[in-house]
Amino acid sequence: MAAMIANCGCATQPASLSKVNRADFQATIDGKPTDLYYLKNKNGMELTVTNFGARIVELFAPDRDGKFADIVLGHDRLDQYVNYGKTERFLGATIGRYGNRIAKGKFTLDGVEYTLPLNNGPNSLHGGDKGFDMLVWDARQIDGQTIAFHLVSPDGDQGYPGTLTVDMTYQLDDNNELIITHKATTDKKTVVNLTHHSFFNLHGAGNGTINDHIMTINASGYNPVDSTLIPDGPVAAVEGTPMDFRTPTAIGERVDENFVQLRYGHGYDHNWVLDRKTADALEQAAVVYEPTSGRVMEVWTTEPGMQFYGGNFFDGSWAGKGGKSYNFRASFALETQHFPDSPNRPDFPSVVLEPGQNYYHKCVYKFGVK
Numbered sequence: 622m623a624a625m626i627a628n629c630g631c632a633t634q635p636a637s638l639s640k641v642n643r644a645d646f647q648a649t650i651d652g653k654p655t656d657l658y659y660l661k662n663k664n665g666m667e668l669t670v671t672n673f674g675a676r677i678v679e680l681f682a683p684d685r686d687g688k689f690a691d692i693v694l695g696h697d698r699l700d701q702y703v704n705y706g707k708t709e710r711f712l713g714a715t716i717g718r719y720g721n722r723i724a725k726g727k728f729t730l731d732g733v734e735y736t737l738p739l740n741n742g743p744n745s746l747h748g749g750d751k752g753f754d755m756l757v758w759d760a761r762q763i764d765g766q767t768i769a770f771h772l773v774s775p776d777g778d779q780g781y782p783g784t785l786t787v788d789m790t791y792q793l794d795d796n797n798e799l800i801i802t803h804k805a806t807t808d809k810k811t812v813v814n815l816t817h818h819s820f821f822n823l824h825g826a827g828n829g830t831i832n833d834h835i836m837t838i839n840a841s842g843y844n845p846v847d848s849t850l851i852p853d854g855p856v857a858a859v860e861g862t863p864m865d866f867r868t869p870t871a872i873g874e875r876v877d878e879n880f881v882q883l884r885y886g887h888g889y890d891h892n893w894v895l896d897r898k899t900a901d902a903l904e905q906a907a908v909v910y911e912p913t914s915g916r917v918m919e920v921w922t923t924e925p926g927m928q929f930y931g932g933n934f935f936d937g938s939w940a941g942k943g944g945k946s947y948n949f950r951a952s953f954a955l956e957t958q959h960f961p962d963s964p965n966r967p968d969f970p971s972v973v974l975e976p977g978q979n980y981y982h983k984c985v986y987k988f989g990v991k
Contacts, residue, residue, distance in 0.1 A: 635939060638667050638689055640943060645698040646671050646678075647669045653757035655699060658768050660793040665689065666988065668793045670713075671971055673753040677713035677772040677819050679942070680799070685990040690825035694952050697942050701756075709947070711818040714754030715789055715803075716747045718774060718781045720816035721928060721961040721973070727744070728964035730782065730810055730973070735949045737780040742849050747818075749779035753787070754818070767792045777810060783809030784975075792841050797988045802977070805980035812964045812972045813836030813980050816924075820932065820952035823911035823918060827945025829985045831932065831953045832873025835910040838866035838929065840893035844960055852962050852969075856894050864891065868911070872931060872953065888933035888950065892926045892960050903983055907955055910991065921985040922957035925970045930954040957984045 637659055646657040650673065657678065660668040667689075669679035678696070681689045695712050696702050702712070726737040726745035737745035747754065756769040767790060774785040785807050792800040803815040822831055843864050845854040859865040863875035863883060874889050883889070895906050906927045907920040920927065930953065937948040963969040974980050 634894060639669050639679055639973055640961060641669065641678060641697050648699055650757050655757055658760060658762055660766050660791065660859045662709050662766055662793045663795045664797055665827045666793060668791065669769060670791060671769045672760040672770060673699060675715040675758045677983060682916060682988045684967045692821055692823055692825060694820040694826045694947055695942050711747060711754055713819045716818050717753035717787065718748050718785060719812060719814045720747055720956060720958045722746050722851055724965055725961045728812065735780050737781060744849055751779060758792055766794065781811055783807040783811035785811060799986040803982040807974050808976055810973065810975050811972045814959045814972050816956045816958045817984055818954055818956055819877060822952050823909065823914060823916040827941060827947060830870065830951050832950055834872050835869045836866050836872050837869045837908045838893050839906055840895050842894040844892045845882055846885055846891060850886060852960065852966065876931065886933060889929050889931040890933060894930045906957060907953055915990040917991055919987040920955050921987065922984045924957040924959060926958050926960050928956040928958055
């Protein structure tokens with residue numbers, strides 16, 4: 622998809638670790654201005670975000686020696702996100718209205734069938750052709766560590782019913798936690814599944830494989846999928862399979878095993894059903910440790926599931942920030958969420974939002990070292 626961008630070429634940027642140029646993110650898209658924003662905590666961690674897609678562009682985290690590296694994949698300029706071509710569209714973005722896949726781009730509410738764009742083979746993925754990742758959000762920087770984004774998605778947007786009003790915040794606190802809060806309301810019964818889609822590499826973006834990262838996922842089950850990555854059948858047990866990350870395991874240790882689910886996903890690209898102790902309190906979903914740098918990332922969520930994607934569709938054919946190639950299995954995404962295709966699966970936790978209800982989803986990525 623191509624879009625018209627009018628550059629304004631104005632303003633300067635603060636002194637920071639950032640390697641991108643703020644002026645390269647200042648433009649007008651669909652009549653709305655875009656910009657780059659900076660968050661920094663007292664420990665020196667930094668976050669760079671743009672209101673195009675409410676997406677993270679850079680995230681600087683320290684290693685065990687206090688050396689900072691940018692650990693998320695992204696682009697150097699706004700136009701590379703807008704006109705993504707054959708690159709990965711969802712880098713660092715806020716995903717909506719529906720994170721993950723909906724089978725055949727159809728679902729029914731109260732006897733009415735709704736049809737969505739098919740943008741992932743026979744299915745609809747991450748909100749359709751022009752999901753929330755491709756829209757300009759209203760931004761308000763609250764302080765040096767917090768930024769708020771606001772978006773109104775009209776009734777019928779990408780085929781979804783109801784006018785959905787969304788408020789999302791990033792906060793980089795002094796405990797080295799990146800706190801992401803999603804809230805939404807609707808004026809008509811609809812389905813909602815918002816999530817965050819940064820691609821991480823704890824070596825630093827573009828600095829080798831993630832197969833040596835040690836991961837734990839607090840889940841006894843997962844959603845097995847068909848060849849189009851739509852959940853197929855009931856929740857399956859991870860025990861005795863390469864999907865079992867209940868104890869710390871290298872991501873690459875079993876990724877090439879002859880297991881049908883890994884063949885379908887070309888590796889890991891599945892939703893894990895988290896072992897929750899409560900209905901919707903903040904609980905730990907995963908821990909990832911990179912032994913060379915000592916970086917640790919914990920994932921906490923209020924959601925029932927988490928999609929683990931192991932960078933299987935990157936092939937090194939295009940470059941990201943700083944001209945670094947993003948290679949096969951050189952990044953991972955951990956997207957806290959409700960389950961794929963839930964609108965068509967009454968046996969899954971509901972994603973229906975009605976007028977008068979408040980959608981709430983909190984995700985925390987907490988960084989440390991050992």
